[in-house]
Amino acid sequence: MTLDRLVIRRPDDWHVHLRDGAMLKAVLPFTARQFGRAIVMPNLKPPATHAADAAAYRDRIRAALPDGVAFTPLMTAYLTDGTDAEDLARGFEEGVFAAAKLYPANATTNSAHGVTSIDRITPVLERMADIGMPLLIHGEVTDQSVDIFDREAVFIDSTLAPLLDRHPSLRVVLEHVTTADAVAFVRAHAASGRIGATITAHHLLINRSHIFQGGIRPHLYCLPIAKRESHRLALVGAATSGEAPFFLGTDTAPHTVTAKEAACGCAGCFTAANALELYAEAFEDAGALDRLEAFASLNGPRFYGLPPNEERVVLERRPTVVPDVILVSEGDAVLPFRSGETLRWSFAGAA
Numbered sequence: 001m002t003l004d005r006l007v008i009r010r011p012d013d014w015h016v017h018l019r020d021g022a023m024l025k026a027v028l029p030f031t032a033r034q035f036g037r038a039i040v041m042p043n044l045k046p047p048a049t050h051a052a053d054a055a056a057y058r059d060r061i062r063a064a065l066p067d068g069v070a071f072t073p074l075m076t077a078y079l080t081d082g083t084d085a086e087d088l089a090r091g092f093e094e095g096v097f098a099a100a101k102l103y104p105a106n107a108t109t110n111s112a113h114g115v116t117s118i119d120r121i122t123p124v125l126e127r128m129a130d131i132g133m134p135l136l137i138h139g140e141v142t143d144q145s146v147d148i149f150d151r152e153a154v155f156i157d158s159t160l161a162p163l164l165d166r167h168p169s170l171r172v173v174l175e176h177v178t179t180a181d182a183v184a185f186v187r188a189h190a191a192s193g194r195i196g197a198t199i200t201a202h203h204l205l206i207n208r209s210h211i212f213q214g215g216i217r218p219h220l221y222c223l224p225i226a227k228r229e230s231h232r233l234a235l236v237g238a239a240t241s242g243e244a245p246f247f248l249g250t251d252t253a254p255h256t257v258t259a260k261e262a263a264c265g266c267a268g269c270f271t272a273a274n275a276l277e278l279y280a281e282a283f284e285d286a287g288a289l290d291r292l293e294a295f296a297s298l299n300g301p302r303f304y305g306l307p308p309n310e311e312r313v314v315l316e317r318r319p320t321v322v323p324d325v326i327l328v329s330e331g332d333a334v335l336p337f338r339s340g341e342t343l344r345w346s347f348a349g350a351a
């Protein structure tokens with residue numbers, strides 16, 4: 001029997017880039033339509049490093065919400081070499097920050113102000129461990145001599161494993177995992193309950209060959225870059241397992257078409273327009289639609305110590321056409337992942 005209607009608790013997105021200004025206005029309605037809460041990334045220009053920056057950014061997000069939409073932005077601190085443990089802890093205790101984000105300097109989009117060496121923030125990490133504040137990590141080494149397809153696996157061995165040993169009670173989310181190595185590492189530490197991993201829809205749906213299918217496809221370029229098929233299969237296995245550490249984080253990362261279709265195009269895929277429909281396809285292809293709710297709506301809140309959303313949403317088996325483009329301003333637009341293509345599932349709103 002095939003399932004034609006799926007009702008799940010309203011999901012949350014544990015990794016999202018909402019940007020600011022006109023871009024925020026253009027993309028926020030998509031995330032807020034499907035998700036109850038989202039962990040909002042702080043890699044703005046300039047980055048949101050202090051509690052005051054994050055509180056002001058949270059106000060701009062709330063002001064940009066369409067009328068009548070209930071959506072809770074959960075803010076993060078952008079860690080730098082100069083992060084003040086006091087300000088960070090106060091921001092967490094006052095409920096401004098839900099977590100802090102570690103960008104190794106120059107690892108990804110808008111990470112130039114990131115941490116140059118993890119040892120520099122030892123006191124900050126000790127404080128975070130004491131107060132139970134999660135550390136969210138873009139897990140790639142920045143050494144350009146390491147092959148781009150190996151940067152996540154090398155980071156796990158060289159940085160993440162020693163970090164967990166050094167800070168035995170620090171809670172960590174390895175963001176947007178792309179490798180079988182990451183899946184194995186997270187599973188090996190699952191019993192501690194202190195490690196989580198987000199998985200994007202696009203990494204469940206594409207492998208590295210898709211980036212070069214018939215020519216170079218800049219809209220499939222994101223960081224960490226998609227890996228070979230065996231890694232994609234490991235990610236599908238993890239996401240659809242129902243296992244507690246794996247949860248939904250779209251890493252929807254909008255850039256204008258002009259910035260993507262360039263000699264040196266930006267990294268990031270925009271999946272917010274149809275995030276749940278995309279995940280539903282991946283889960284259905286794995287024969288695991290019954291596990292979508294654990295991944296999308298239960299495992300994330302459990303890790304963050306929050307209750308799952310009470311409200312239910314409906315997915316229906318009927319075609320959805322992904323928008324061709326999302327207009328941002330006159331003359332600039334964002335091209336969604338699977339732009340113009342037809343998906344098998346439709347998001348039908350609250351049950």
Ligand SMILES: NC(=O)N[C@@H](CC(=O)O)C(=O)O
Pocket residue numbers: 017043108109110138221222223224251253254267268269
């Ligand atoms: N994922 C990406 O490719 N890009 C993200 C940054 C990030 O999450 O690494 C962005 O901000 O554009």
Ligand SMILES: [Zn+2]
Pocket residue numbers: 108138175176223224
């Ligand atoms: Zn990242």
Ligand SMILES: [Zn+2]
Pocket residue numbers: 015016017041251253
């Ligand atoms: Zn991201």
